[in-house]
Amino acid sequence: MIISGEIKAETAEQLMRSRYSAYATNNAQYIFDTYALKSKQAQSVEEISAWAKSTTWLSLEVVPCEPLSYEQLSVSLLTTDPSLTKSLPTVRFTATYLVDNTLWKMSETSKFVKELDEWRYLDGDITEHNKVREIKRNDLCPCGSRKKFKKCCAK
Ligand SMILES: [Zn+2]
Numbered sequence: 816m817i818i819s820g821e822i823k824a825e826t827a828e829q830l831m832r833s834r835y836s837a838y839a840t841n842n843a844q845y846i847f848d849t850y851a852l853k854s855k856q857a858q859s860v861e862e863i864s865a866w867a868k869s870t871t872w873l874s875l876e877v878v879p880c881e882p883l884s885y886e887q888l889s890v891s892l893l894t895t896d897p898s899l900t901k902s903l904p905t906v907r908f909t910a911t912y913l914v915d916n917t918l919w920k921m922s923e924t925s926k927f928v929k930e931l932d933e934w935r936y937l938d939g940d941i942t943e944h945n946k947v948r949e950i951k952r953n954d955l956c957p958c959g960s961r962k963k964f965k966k967c968c969a970k
Pocket of ligand 1: 959
């Protein structure tokens with residue numbers, strides 16, 4: 816398991832998927848640890864944990880996309896070794912999640928860097944973030960279980 820620290824993510828996409836799993840299981844420490852150094856300053860384990868607890872993650876779809884060249888980036892990448900790669904891997908994803916009885920959908924293009932030979936999440940550009948609909952207690956659960964919401968993912 817990547818998330819347990821036993822094995823390392825070999826690609827940015829693997830790291831991205833492991834971070835999604837960490838959100839789904841409220842492993843805030845892992846999410847914090849896998850931020851790039853530069854991005855960690857704006858984060859706290861407590862805030863990540865509070866967000867992860869308030870959400871129920873339902874689906875993840877990853878869309879392969881082209882790496883960004885450093886020239887295309889506006890961020891200064893002080894923490895990366897440019898000799899490792901000439902471009903910055905990106906992963907585009909769409910995820911759905913619930914907060915209480917509201918279904919949300921978000922799409923993001925995430926950027927990753929390598930620090931000390933390990934993949935880290937730098938930041939992301941959110942391209943879509945919409946409220947999809949409110950789920951009623953007797954509706955089918957949006958997770959796809961075919962059970963009623965109240966007997967499935969409702970809190
Ligand atoms: Zn469900």
